[in-house]
Amino acid sequence: MDRLNSRLGALAATPMLVLLGLTFLVPMLVVAAFSVMPPKVFDLWHWPDVSAYGEILRQGYWKSLAWSLGMALASTAILFVICWPLAYAMAKVYRRFTLVLTIGVVMTLFVSENIRLFGWVLTLMKGGLIEGYVRHWTGIGFDGLLYNVPVIIFGLVYVYLPFMLFPLAQGIAMVPDDARQAAADLGATRKRILWEIDLPLAAPGIVVGCLLTFVLAAGAIAESKLLGGQAVIVIADEVETAFTYGQNWPLGSALAMVLIAIVGAIAVVGVTRVDLDALMGRRR
Amino acid sequence: MTNKTVLEIAGLHKRFGDFTALHSLDLKVRDGEFLAIVGPSGSGKTTLIRLFVGMDEPTDGTIWLRGKRIDMVPANKRPTCMVFQSLALFPHMTVGRNIEFPLKIQGVGKDQRHARALELLDLLRLPRAYYNRRVHQCSGGERQRIALARALAFDPDILFFDEPLSALDYRLRKTLEKELKDLHVRTGKTFVYITHSLEEAMAMSDRIAIMRAGRFEQVAPADEIYNRPISRFVAEFMGEVNLFSVRADEGGGVLAEGMDLTPDVGPRLGLAAAETGTLMVRPENVWFVGAGNGRGGDMMARGHLRGELNLGSRFQYEVESETGQRLTVETSREGRHDGPLGEPVTLAWSLDRCHLIQGE
Structure with a gap:
């Protein structure tokens, strides 16, 4: 029976494995292959060389990479701090209101990211909603709030909020109430309970939330383009430019591979540290 | 045990909206005693214990611990401690770190903590090697002991128990009951134990408080509760019992x-004229008239044998009396x-x- 079950498991997973292989693994291999081609070729029939990686080092692409990773880190940290109380409330305090909140947050995902960001552009730009009204009421105008690093981070925080909020709420829901009560009964203050009970027991949710937001924010492009203008160039922007305007596929592929390697390494470290089974509802 | 009051x-009073969970309770817990609070579910015993340890606030009334008012003191500042029904062990910590938790909170140094945890493992008869075990690797009985060790590490003035044995199987429960009673003697601490099982309360406690619908029905030593219950409720709650309504007439006779x-x-009953009451007799004090031990008693009832139940050390019989009442008789194995079932029998007992x- 066990053997039959395991064979059925493999059988049931086959369609998904085939789909993942074709849509995820194959393109990734193609990109990896292109990254070791000579500059500006459009096929894979050349001797491999690593000139594209050399160019990354020489041309200062590390700056874009640093901006992407730095802003991803900042937005992840901000999201964690602002989502924790909200997720806590969703999981533990007002259970009935949670549905309303969930629908509210999920609704934002129904509208495309670019359109929502354009909304913010109209709100924040010079002559837009905020600056326009301030000038109307006070007579003092200013340059608008767009085209700087903080506004890009704001955009990342705004767009990726659901990806932090829901895993966190799921993680916090896993913290047993009686463990918190027992800790208080044994003399722990709220701060100690947060530190000794809540954070370690919600760790799977925290890791998943942080990884999702970090990975998505590190590869984000629309926020820096629409809200940030040319304030900083993020790595995804460089990849796009290399493929389109630069017509240098190997360079774009190499840049993509570097980003994938860094983000992948972080994800692997994070995922191996926590018990994801617990988050999926399996008892420890 | 001394006569000093530790908790009063x-x-x-506790109200939840329209529902009154506790009706103006008064109680004194003596220093070092083992008090069991017994009641059916919904009688308010869990609400009461939550007020004791500070997980909830009373609507009205006061709680004193060693003469100090604690009813408004938050849970983490009260020198009380509770063993939860679920035990509430911390799943992400080893056994040792669970036990050390209250000491860590108190700021006790690492070496001292470790030494105390080992002492407590010894006290609870757990192997010292368990220090580095994870909680989920331990059996139900071991977890009970870990929860107890953690509570004792806190060194509370009073230890509260919220039905911690209710989820265990019969044999383990019996073993742990003995251990708990033994631990109570060895530590000299005051134990307040909540349970819905009278058997458990009888086995362990010095005094029993019976709760019913948010009130104490009777607070007395176990023997007294068993032999001299104050109400039908207590009598019926305390195991099998035969109850008869009695009424004294004007002339001193009893109906x-x-x-x-x-x-x-x-005249011997002590019931005043025109008063009513309930006469209680335990099944073990009722005997069958006829055959070997055929003497009659002060009181008798005729009926038909309806059932026999082998309890191991004793036998229990069900008799349907002529007035349709179900009566219970218990005999020793020898007696x-x-x-056959259905045969007419006569029961007797003495006043x-x-x-x-x-x-x-």
């Missing part, structure tokens, strides 16, 4: 439903009643083994 409540009594019972519950 006065007029303790009883469902039994015959000798004329001298009336076993021999007869000095009866208890009169006045007023009901």
